[in-house]
Amino acid sequence: MSNLIKHNGIAADPWTLVSLPAPAEDTVRKQAGKVVIFKVTGEPAATQEQLQTAVIPATGNVIVPLTLWQARKDELASRAARGEIGIWLESYELLEHLLASVSDINSLPVIGINFPRFADGRGFSLAVQLRTRHHYRHELRAIGDVLRDQLYFMKRCGFDAFSLRADRSTEDALASLRDFSEPYQGSVDNPLPVWRRYPRVGHHALAHSKTEPTHDDEVD
Amino acid sequence: MYIYDDIDQRLIDERVAQYRDQTRRYLAGELTDDEYRPLRLQNGLYIQRHAPMLRIAVPYGLMNSRQLHKLADITRRYDKGYGHFSTRQNLQLNWPKLEDVPDILAELATVQMHAIQTSGSCIRAITTDQFAGIAPDEIIDPRPMIEILRQWSSFHPEFAGLPRKFKLAVSGSKQDRALVQAHDIGLEFYLDAASRLAIRVWVGGGLGRTPILGTVIREHLEWQHALTYCEAILRIYNLYGRRDNAYKARIKILVKALGAEEFARQVEAEWALHKDGPSTITQNEYDRVASFFTTNRHSTLTDQDASFEAAKIAEPSFAAWARRNVHGHKIPGYRAVTFSLKPTGIAPGDASSAQLDAMAELAERYSFGELRVSHEQNVILADVKLSDLHAVWQAACQHGLATPNIGLLTDIICCPGGDFCSLANAKSIPIATAIQKKFDDLDYLHDIGDIELNISGCMNSCGHHHVGHIGVLGVDKDGSEWYQITVGGQQGSNANIGKVIGPSFAAEEVPEVVAKLIETYIAERTAEEHFIDTFGRIGIAPFKNQVYAKEVA
Numbered sequence: 001m002s003n004l005i006k007h008n009g010i011a012a013d014p015w016t017l018v019s020l021p022a023p024a025e026d027t028v029r030k031q032a033g034k035v036v037i038f039k040v041t042g043e044p045a046a047t048q049e050q051l052q053t054a055v056i057p058a059t060g061n062v063i064v065p066l067t068l069w070q071a072r073k074d075e076l077a078s079r080a081a082r083g084e085i086g087i088w089l090e091s092y093e094l095l096e097h098l099l100a101s102v103s104d105i106n107s108l109p110v111i112g113i114n115f116p117r118f119a120d121g122r123g124f125s126l127a128v129q130l131r132t133r134h135h136y137r138h139e140l141r142a143i144g145d146v147l148r149d150q151l152y153f154m155k156r157c158g159f160d161a162f163s164l165r166a167d168r169s170t171e172d173a174l175a176s177l178r179d180f181s182e183p184y185q186g187s188v189d190n191p192l193p194v195w196r197r198y199p200r201v202g203h204h205a206l207a208h209s210k211t212e213p214t215h216d217d218e219v220d
Numbered sequence: 221m222y223i224y225d226d227i228d229q230r231l232i233d234e235r236v237a238q239y240r241d242q243t244r245r246y247l248a249g250e251l252t253d254d255e256y257r258p259l260r261l262q263n264g265l266y267i268q269r270h271a272p273m274l275r276i277a278v279p280y281g282l283m284n285s286r287q288l289h290k291l292a293d294i295t296r297r298y299d300k301g302y303g304h305f306s307t308r309q310n311l312q313l314n315w316p317k318l319e320d321v322p323d324i325l326a327e328l329a330t331v332q333m334h335a336i337q338t339s340g341s342c343i344r345a346i347t348t349d350q351f352a353g354i355a356p357d358e359i360i361d362p363r364p365m366i367e368i369l370r371q372w373s374s375f376h377p378e379f380a381g382l383p384r385k386f387k388l389a390v391s392g393s394k395q396d397r398a399l400v401q402a403h404d405i406g407l408e409f410y411l412d413a414a415s416r417l418a419i420r421v422w423v424g425g426g427l428g429r430t431p432i433l434g435t436v437i438r439e440h441l442e443w444q445h446a447l448t449y450c451e452a453i454l455r456i457y458n459l460y461g462r463r464d465n466a467y468k469a470r471i472k473i474l475v476k477a478l479g480a481e482e483f484a485r486q487v488e489a490e491w492a493l494h495k496d497g498p499s500t501i502t503q504n505e506y507d508r509v510a511s512f513f514t515t516n517r518h519s520t521l522t523d524q525d526a527s528f529e530a531a532k533i534a535e536p537s538f539a540a541w542a543r544r545n546v547h548g549h550k551i552p553g554y555r556a557v558t559f560s561l562k563p564t565g566i567a568p569g570d571a572s573s574a575q576l577d578a579m580a581e582l583a584e585r586y587s588f589g590e591l592r593v594s595h596e597q598n599v600i601l602a603d604v605k606l607s608d609l610h611a612v613w614q615a616a617c618q619h620g621l622a623t624p625n626i627g628l629l630t631d632i633i634c635c636p637g638g639d640f641c642s643l644a645n646a647k648s649i650p651i652a653t654a655i656q657k658k659f660d661d662l663d664y665l666h667d668i669g670d671i672e673l674n675i676s677g678c679m680n681s682c683g684h685h686h687v688g689h690i691g692v693l694g695v696d697k698d699g700s701e702w703y704q705i706t707v708g709g710q711q712g713s714n715a716n717i718g719k720v721i722g723p724s725f726a727a728e729e730v731p732e733v734v735a736k737l738i739e740t741y742i743a744e745r746t747a748e749e750h751f752i753d754t755f756g757r758i759g760i761a762p763f764k765n766q767v768y769a770k771e772v773a
């Protein structure tokens with residue numbers, strides 16, 4: 001069965017995810033330190049050779065790493081024009097680099113954001129920026145260490161597709177999307193904070209009243 | 221105080237259900253230790269030396285009698301009959317069972333309490349001055365803004381996986397008692413040149429391993445933008461804060477690495493996109509929340525009471541208590557009272573179930589049913605009539621809550637340390653007790669006067685040792701427990717990080733070292749000087765010399 005959750009249901013996955021061979025442990029860690037402090041990506045995690053020899057399925061829809069897309073754009077251009085190419089980012093990569101690599105962010109049918117560890121929350125802010133600052137409208141997919149206890153937060157930040165970690169049940173995870181019925185703060189799924197959604201009452205009135213919604217907002 | 225409506229209540233009820241299911245999955249082996257850890261931490265549950273420790277939120281230190289009775293009840297049924305008030309203005313249980321925690325949370329939810337985000341890498345409880353709302357030097361009551369921030373930060377989806385913990389403080393008074401300079405974000409209210417309310421935004425302060433006072437990144441922020449501005453700060457931090465090394469992951473390290481100016485530039489650029497957006501606080505919402513804090517309930521009184529004056533003359537011990545444990549109030553005829561949780565021999569901040577109930581009853585009777593927790597780990601009745609002070613004192617005496625030592629040397633701020641905390645280098649409670657025993661002469665204590673002594677069991681600085689006039693820090697030397705002493709730390713508007721006086725000491729030497737520091741002060745002081753003033757005038761050298769002087773044979 002598919003481990004993809006999309007539009008609040010389990011969905012077949014038409015996309016194939018392309019990954020690069022993992023670089024040596026310590027290179028990554030060192031790099032992560034650099035990235036976060038100096039805000040540069042440093043040396044690429046994969047070598048030029050790895051990028052050139054990585055196997056990309058010849059047909060069908062593929063989501064490729066940003067670095068692979070940057071290295072082999074010419075080869076992928078015609079497929080991209082047909083809507084067969086999506087791009088995924090590491091949590092430490094910069095949105096500026098993604099934006100610089102495409103003429104229109106909305107030409108991408110899908111963008112993936114990798115959660116290397118479920119506790120790495122950078123992906124939440126990347127999603128918020130893609131949706132608010134860069135107005136990305138198509139599928140935004142969480143990949144990597146994606147577990148049910150983070151799904152609700154991911155959804156609020158603008159993800160609409162979740163590739164659940166392979167060893168977990170999508171059925172169980174679906175329930176988590178409804179962990180809270182009425183969050184306090186605005187976010188991508190509903191920018192209105194609760195006090196703009198409902199007429200909440202002050203001290204004098206509280207004891208005697210119930211709060212009723214004024215209008216229906218999309219907060220599923 | 222703030223009262224939940226259906227929306228608040230539903231959120232915490234749903235939280236209980238969510239956490240109950242997470243715990244069930246953990247106990248059933250569906251969640252690994254690593255997966256469960258951040259989930260329990262964001263709900264205040266640490267696994268400690270002996271047992272789990274549960275940290276219950278007391279937002280901005282304010283609670284009502286019903287809540288405190290409930291806490292007393294919980295300490296009886298789920299713990300060993302006492303609770304511990306921490307320097308984060310919350311209540312910690314030292315002995316709950318992991319599998320009982322969902323039930324404890326369900327109990328708390330019935331009195332509008334929870335343990336949401338009291339630990340973990342997320343936005344933590346937002347703290348302020350314990351005298352908020354009554355302080356004579358108050359510009360604005362900071363609590364409505366904190367309540368707005370509390371709601372905004374609760375389950376904030378974008379900031380559920382920050383590089384590290386994130387603490388905010390809000391100050392609304394002239395004298396900063398909220399430590400805005402020692403927090404990840406400090407919001408300081410002030411009146412601008414046009415007498416309008418503005419916020420000065422401090423960023424990147426923090427104690428811990430690398431103590432740094434914050435820097436101002438925006439001098440003037442209109443209060444309406446508090447949420448959008450904090451959101452911009454947090455977004456930049458969430459994206460670029462270090463995640464490769466937990467010791468370098470706080471926002472202060474990022475601010476330092478980028479430089480405050482560059483950090484501010486990035487925040488401003490991000491903020492520009494969201495300024496005036498839907499999260500801009502409306503006057504309506506502000507007024508709604510403020511209405512909970514501005515109930516007109518005080519009587520009109522004069523600021524004189526004959527029975528109070530007579531009692532002070534008749535009973536010197538009452539007078540001594542009134543001098544230390546009673547504080548000014550902006551409304552005539554009212555005073556704030558501190559129950560000291562620092563009697564000698566009890567871990568600072570600990571209160572028994574019976575004491576919790578007793579304080580709740582006294583609040584009910586004498587102080588509109590409300591209590592406050594201070595970051596000095598004491599409990600306060602904020603609105604007591606002058607004419608009731610004597611009765612409150614008598615009751616406090618009966619329950620061991622009337623030690624007249626507030627602000628004195630024995631009113632020690634102390635973290636749980638090596639007796640409870642698995643991160644500790646050294647014990648801290650026995651050090652506090654030893655110092656209290658050494659200084660058991662009340663007259664001498666009063667003579668020494670205002671002084672703050674803070675103890676932390678490790679670099680995490682939960683005992684705020686850096687900002688204690690005297691700071692004691694547990695360090696590990698080749699596997700044994702040693703203590704480093706700092707002098708001259710200070711909280712408030714003149715915040716300062718204390719200076720290390722020299723090589724560290726063994727546990728049994730610490731009380732004597734403190735005694736020598738005090739002797740130096742007594743010898744050098746002028747008539748009006750407190751310890752910290754003398755230190756400011758003469759510097760560290762005389763203190764150091766006295767402490768390290770070779771014993772004359």
Ligand code: SF4
Pocket residue numbers: 635636637638641642643644645676677678679680681682683
């Ligand atoms: S300062 Fe260290 S020892 Fe003390 S409570 Fe904090 S982490 Fe534990």
